[in-house]
Amino acid sequence: MNPFANIKARFQLPSGMIYLDGNSLGPVIKGVEKTAARVIEAEWGQKLIGAWNGADWINLPSRVGDQIAPLIGAQPGSVMVGDSLSIKVYQAVAAALRQRPERRVILSDTGNFPTDLYITSGLLSRLGNDYELKLVAPAAIADSLDESVAAMLLTEVDYRTGRRHDMAELTSRAHAVGALALWDLAHSAGAFPVQVSESRVDFAFGCTYKYLNGGPGAPGFIYVSPDLIDEIDPALCGWMGHEAPFEFSTAYRSAGGTGRMRVGTPPVIAMSILETALEIWQGVNLELVREQSVLLSEAFIERVESECSDLLLVSPRNPDQRGSQVSFSHPQGYAVMQALIDQAVVGDFREPDIIRFGFTPLYLDLEEVIQAADILAAIVNENSWDQARFKNRGLVT
Amino acid sequence: MNPFANIKARFQLPSGMIYLDGNSLGPVIKGVEKTAARVIEAEWGQKLIGAWNGADWINLPSRVGDQIAPLIGAQPGSVMVGDSLSIKVYQAVAAALRQRPERRVILSDTGNFPTDLYITSGLLSRLGNDYELKLVAPAAIADSLDESVAAMLLTEVDYRTGRRHDMAELTSRAHAVGALALWDLAHSAGAFPVQVSESRVDFAFGCTYKYLNGGPGAPGFIYVSPDLIDEIDPALCGWMGHEAPFEFSTAYRSAGGTGRMRVGTPPVIAMSILETALEIWQGVNLELVREQSVLLSEAFIERVESECSDLLLVSPRNPDQRGSQVSFSHPQGYAVMQALIDQAVVGDFREPDIIRFGFTPLYLDLEEVIQAADILAAIVNENSWDQARFKNRGLVT
Numbered sequence: 062m063n064p065f066a067n068i069k070a071r072f073q074l075p076s077g078m079i080y081l082d083g084n085s086l087g088p089v090i091k092g093v094e095k096t097a098a099r100v101i102e103a104e105w106g107q108k109l110i111g112a113w114n115g116a117d118w119i120n121l122p123s124r125v126g127d128q129i130a131p132l133i134g135a136q137p138g139s140v141m142v143g144d145s146l147s148i149k150v151y152q153a154v155a156a157a158l159r160q161r162p163e164r165r166v167i168l169s170d171t172g173n174f175p176t177d178l179y180i181t182s183g184l185l186s187r188l189g190n191d192y193e194l195k196l197v198a199p200a201a202i203a204d205s206l207d208e209s210v211a212a213m214l215l216t217e218v219d220y221r222t223g224r225r226h227d228m229a230e231l232t233s234r235a236h237a238v239g240a241l242a243l244w245d246l247a248h249s250a251g252a253f254p255v256q257v258s259e260s261r262v263d264f265a266f267g268c269t270y271k272y273l274n275g276g277p278g279a280p281g282f283i284y285v286s287p288d289l290i291d292e293i294d295p296a297l298c299g300w301m302g303h304e305a306p307f308e309f310s311t312a313y314r315s316a317g318g319t320g321r322m323r324v325g326t327p328p329v330i331a332m333s334i335l336e337t338a339l340e341i342w343q344g345v346n347l348e349l350v351r352e353q354s355v356l357l358s359e360a361f362i363e364r365v366e367s368e369c370s371d372l373l374l375v376s377p378r379n380p381d382q383r384g385s386q387v388s389f390s391h392p393q394g395y396a397v398m399q400a401l402i403d404q405a406v407v408g409d410f411r412e413p414d415i416i417r418f419g420f421t422p423l424y425l426d427l428e429e430v431i432q433a434a435d436i437l438a439a440i441v442n443e444n445s446w447d448q449a450r451f452k453n454r455g456l457v458t
Numbered sequence: 459m460n461p462f463a464n465i466k467a468r469f470q471l472p473s474g475m476i477y478l479d480g481n482s483l484g485p486v487i488k489g490v491e492k493t494a495a496r497v498i499e500a501e502w503g504q505k506l507i508g509a510w511n512g513a514d515w516i517n518l519p520s521r522v523g524d525q526i527a528p529l530i531g532a533q534p535g536s537v538m539v540g541d542s543l544s545i546k547v548y549q550a551v552a553a554a555l556r557q558r559p560e561r562r563v564i565l566s567d568t569g570n571f572p573t574d575l576y577i578t579s580g581l582l583s584r585l586g587n588d589y590e591l592k593l594v595a596p597a598a599i600a601d602s603l604d605e606s607v608a609a610m611l612l613t614e615v616d617y618r619t620g621r622r623h624d625m626a627e628l629t630s631r632a633h634a635v636g637a638l639a640l641w642d643l644a645h646s647a648g649a650f651p652v653q654v655s656e657s658r659v660d661f662a663f664g665c666t667y668k669y670l671n672g673g674p675g676a677p678g679f680i681y682v683s684p685d686l687i688d689e690i691d692p693a694l695c696g697w698m699g700h701e702a703p704f705e706f707s708t709a710y711r712s713a714g715g716t717g718r719m720r721v722g723t724p725p726v727i728a729m730s731i732l733e734t735a736l737e738i739w740q741g742v743n744l745e746l747v748r749e750q751s752v753l754l755s756e757a758f759i760e761r762v763e764s765e766c767s768d769l770l771l772v773s774p775r776n777p778d779q780r781g782s783q784v785s786f787s788h789p790q791g792y793a794v795m796q797a798l799i800d801q802a803v804v805g806d807f808r809e810p811d812i813i814r815f816g817f818t819p820l821y822l823d824l825e826e827v828i829q830a831a832d833i834l835a836a837i838v839n840e841n842s843w844d845q846a847r848f849k850n851r852g853l854v855t
Contacts, residue, residue, distance in 0.1 A: 075504050082507045089503040097494040097727070105674055106470050106486040110479045110806065111799070118674060145722025147696035148545060155584070171708060176697035176722065179710040183695030187552070187585070196708060221706075268723070277502055277515060277726035298580030299544035300573035309618075309809050311568060311593060313576040325542025325573065326665070328728050329674035330494070402508070409507065412706050 063426045064349060071341060072274075072424040079429045081408040084248055084386050084419030087274030087338075096337040100330050112329075121332040122301075122323055126282060128339040129273070132347065133246060133265060134256035135284050141319040142269070142335070143327055146247060146281040148297070149266035150180045150214075152322060153283060155296030157212035157241045157264060158188070160289070164211035165192050168240070170199040172219040177245055181214060199224060203234050210240040212263075217255075218248035218384030221411045223376040225384045229260040236261065247271060250282075251342070252385035252421075253351040257284055264289075272385070272421065275335035283322050290318055299324030341423070353422035354385045357430045361387055361418065364431055368438035375415060388417040391441065400440045406433045460823045461746060468738060469671075469821040476826045478805040481645055481783050481816030484671030484735075493734040497727050509726075518729040519698075519720055523679060525736040526670070529744065530643060530662060531653035532681050538716040539732070540724055543644060543665040543678040545694070547577045547611075549719055550661035550680060552693030554609035554638045555585070557686070561608035562589050565637070567596040569616040574642055578611060596621060600631050607637040609660075614652075615645035615781030618808045620773040622781045626657040633658065644668060647679075648739070649782040649818075650748040654681055661686075669782070669818065672732035680719050687715055696721030738820070750819035751782045754827045758784055758815065761828055765835035772812060785814040788838065797837045803830045 063069065073089040074080060080088060104116040113119050126140035133140070143149075154167060167181050178194065185192035197205045199219065206213065213235040218225050232242035241263040249255050251272030257265045265284040269275035285293060295315055300306045301323040304314040315321035359380060365372060372389040391397050394414040401408065401416075408418040420430070460466065470486040471477060477485060501513040510516050523537035530537070540546075551564060564578050575591065582589040594602045596616065603610065610632040615622050629639035638660040646652050648669030654662045662681040666672035682690060692712055697703045698720040701711040712718035756777060762769055769786040788794050791811040798805060798813075805815040817827070 073499075073503050075506065078506075080506060086502075086507045088506060089498060094495055094498045097498060098491055101486060101491045101494060101673070101731075102470075105483075107472050109472070109475075109477060109485060110483045110804065112674070144541065144545065145696070145725075147698075147722035148541065148694070151694060159584075173708075174697075175700070175703075175706050175708060175710075178708050179695040179697055179700065182710055183693055186691075187556075187693060270723070276498070277509070278723045278729075279725070281722070294583075296580055296584060297545070297548060298576040299542070300571075300576055301544075303572070303576065306572075307809070309572050311570075311572060311575050313572075313579055325544035325678070326667070326675045328542075328676070328725055330731065331725050331728050332675075334498075334727065407507065412704070 064353060065423050068341060068345065069424045074424060077405050079406045079433045081406065081418040081420070081433060083421035083424070084271050084417070085409055086270055086277060087272060087421070088424065090274055090338045090341055093276070093334045093337050096333050097330060100333045118327070118329045121329060121336065122327050123319070125332055125336050125339065126319065128336065128342070129250065129282050132255070132342060133250050133284060134254070134258050136258060136287060138318060139287055139290070140282055140284045141322040142280050142282045142332060143323055144281055146266060146268040147176045147180050148324070149281040149283040150177050150245065151184060152295065152297055153243050153264035153266055154181050154184055154212065154214060156293045157243060159294050160241060160292065161211035161239070164209060166195050166209045167193070167212050167214050168195050168197070168202065168205055168210045169214045170202055171196050172199045172222065172224065173214065173216050174220050174245065174247065177214060177216060199226065202226070202231060206234055206238045206240060208238050210235070210238060212241040212243050214243045216245035216247060218252070218386070220248060221415050221417065222388050223383045223386040223417070225382055228262065229256070232260050232262055248384050248386065253354065254347040262286065269335050274338045274341070276331065276338070279331055279335050280328060285319055285322065293321060295321045297324045301325060301327065345423070350422050354420045355380045357420040357422060357425060357427060358383065358385070358387045360427060361420070361430050361434050364434035365389070365438055368435065369441050371441050385421070386417055386419045388415050390414045391416060397440060400444065401437055404436050404440070406436050461750060462820050465738060465742065466821045471821060475802045475804060476830045478803065478815040478817070478830060480818035480821070481668050482806055483667055483674060484669060484818070485821065487671055487735045487738055490673065490731045490734050493730050494727060497730045515724070515726045518726060518733065519724050520716070522729055522733050522736065523716065525733065525739070526647065526679050529652070529739060530647050530681060531651070531655050533655060533684060535715060536684055536687070537679055537681045538719040539666070539677050539679045539729060540720055541678055543642070543663060544573045544577050545721070546663035546678040546680040547574050547642065548581060549692065549694055550640050550663055551578050551581055551609065551611060553690045554640055554661060556691050557638060557689065558608035558636070561606060563592050563606045564590070564609050564611050565592050565594070565599065565602055565607045566611045567599055568593050569596045569619065569621065570611065570613050571617050571642065571644065574611060574613060596623065599623070599628060603631055603635045603637060605635050607632070607635060609638040609640050611640045613642035613644060615649070615783070617645060618812050618814065619785050620780045620783040620814070622779055625659065626653070629657050629659055645781050645783065650751065651744040659683065666732050671735045671738070673728065673735070676728055676732050677725060682716055682719065690718060692718045694721045698722060698724065742820070747819050751817045752777045754817040754819060754822060754824060755780065755782070755784045757824060758817070758827050758831050761831035762786070762835055765832065766838050768838050782818070783814055783816045785812050787811045788813060794837060797841065798834055801833050801837070803833050
C-alpha cells in the first residue's frame, strides 16, 4: 500500500513513464498551470504595477520562505527565497567570511556539487592570495577542521553517490573549532526531515526544482540562523534588501532579519508557481516520506543486485548513510541510461560512469520501482555494450 | 494616426485604464499565457528532465540575449540573459575592477538608481578601505573623470526625472582617462534606439520588465563588449558559466564568450515568457518609436502646462535630453498620483514629490495622452490638498 496515493494523484506524470529523476527536476503538480494563468491574466494583466501591493507580490520571497521553513526544521522568518542556489551560496560564503575576518580557509569536500566550489573559489580569488578553498575527501572533513577554517561548506547529500553527511555531528565539530557550518540542502529539502535549527546550522541553502517540484530553474532559498542574521553584512546589497527600498536613498541600510538576503526584484511568476507547488506538503509527514524512501530504495537495490551482477553499488549500503537516491556504476553507464530512458524509465547519468536514481515517495510506488529494477537488469544483462554506439552528453542535475 | 495600432492590438490592456507606467512594469502581451501553459504542460510536464535538451531550455539565456541585442545596438552573441539587474550590475562592476586592478574609484551620479549604488558599495566594502564609490551630480560626471577612476557607472535615463545622459560622449570621455564605461539601460532598452557597440560601451545591463514587457521580476541582461569578454574573469562563477558544466569538474574554467556571464540554472518559465514578449519587436523601427515617444511626451507637457500652473516640470524641457518619461513635482505628489490612479490613469510616484509618466508608443495613443493630461490638470486644479488624508507608500520601480 502506498501511503501517499492521494498525493500522487495531484502530480501530472507522463503516462507510461517511471520517473526516477525527481532529484534532478521534480514533476508538475496539478494546478500550477492555473497559478501561472492567474498571475499573468488577473494580476499582471489587470492590476499591472498595482499588483506589487494589490496581489502582495512584494512579500512572495518571505511568504514562500515560510513554506520551506518547516521542511528544513527552521523557524518562521528564517528562510528567504530568491535568485538561484549559486547566488545563495555566494551570499552565505561571503557572509561567513565576514563573520570570521581573521580566518582564511573554506573547508569543503570533493563530493560537493561543483557550483558550490566554483562560486567559492571565484569569491576567494578576489579577496586575496592568502584565502584558500581546501578540498578533502568526504570522510576526512571532521579531521580537517581546525582553527584556520572560517566555514565548513558541505552538501549534505552527494549528488553522485547519495552519500549523506551527519549534519548535526559535523556542525558541532565545526563549531568546536570556531568555524561556521554552511549546508547545501539541494538533495535534502523535501527528501527527508532536515533539522537546521536543532542541528545549530549557521547557513543553509538549496534549490526548489528537485524534491520541492517548483519547476525548471525555480528560485533558490537561503536560511540564516536567527542568532546570526542581525550581524550579517550582505555581500549582494540589492535594493530589495534595503530597510526602506521605496525611500530610494543613495546609501544602503540592510533590512531587518532575513530581509537583507533579498537582492533584486523577485521573479513573481516563478515564485507564485513555487508557492502553489509547496502547498502539497501541508500535512505530509516527512518521517513517513523518509521511511517510504528507504523502503523503495532498499527494494530497488535488492532487486537489481539479485538479477544482475554487472552493476556496482556506489551508494552507501547502509540506508542511514544515504539521502533519497541510489547510484550504481557501470563502464557503459551513459549507454545504459540511454537504453533505460528509451524504455521510459528515467534516471540520469553522471560522469564518469554513474547511473543514479531518485526515490520520491510522494509520486512513486513500490510496483514502479520493482519494474524499473527489472528493466534495468534486463538491459544490462542482455546487451553487448558497444562503446562507439553512444555519444556522451549530459543532462542538468 | 497611431503608426503602431497593429502592435497595440497585441497587448492585453485593462479596459478603461490609461497606463503611463510601462517604465515600471510593461503590460501583458497576448500569447504569453499560452507560452507559460506550453512550457508547463508540454515541456516540463511531458518531457521532464529531457526538456533541457529536448526543448532547448539550456540555450534560453543566449537565445533571448540575441533577441535583445538588436534593441541595444549589440552584436549577436554579446548579450546574456539571467538573474536580476542587481546581479548583473555586480558582475559588471566586479569584472571592470578586475580589468583596472590599479584603480580604486567607481564614479557614478546621485541620479543613479539606488540598487546600482548599493550593489557597488557592497562590493567595494569587501575589497578594502581604499576603494571608493564617488557620487557627483549628473552634470558633473564628465569633469570628475580622472585616472583614479576604474569605471564610470551610469544609468542612461534618470528614473525620477527622465534626464538622459549622452552615452557616446561620456563613454568617450571615460575612455580618454582609461576608465571603463558601464551603462544601466533599465529605462533605455525598448524605449528608444541604443547603440552600445557604436558608442564603444564596455558593459551594459538592464531589466526586461519595463519597456521590454517581460513580466514582473523578469530576468536581467548583460552586454559585454566583444573586445573585452575573453579577458573577463567572472566574480560569480556559477556552474552554468563553466566551459563544460556537465563534466562536473571541481575546478572552474570559464565558458567562452558571454557564456561566462551565466551563473546558476536559468529560470525557464520566466525566460520563455520573455522570449515570447520580445517577438513583438520584430519589424519595429526604434527610430519611429522614439519619434512617437517625443510626440506623445511633448503633447502631454504642453497640455498639462496649458491647463494647470501648479505642476513643475522636473524633466529636461528639451526632448533630446530626456528618455521616454516625463516627471512633474507637486508638494502633494503622492496624493495627486493616488487621485489619478483612482480615475484609472496610472503613473507612479517617487520620493519626495515627483509624479512620473512613461510614454510607450507601442500601446499608447495620442488621444489617451491628452485625456490623461486633462484628468491630471483637473485633479490638481480642483482639489484642496489635505496632507493628512493620504498616507505615503511606494510602488516598485
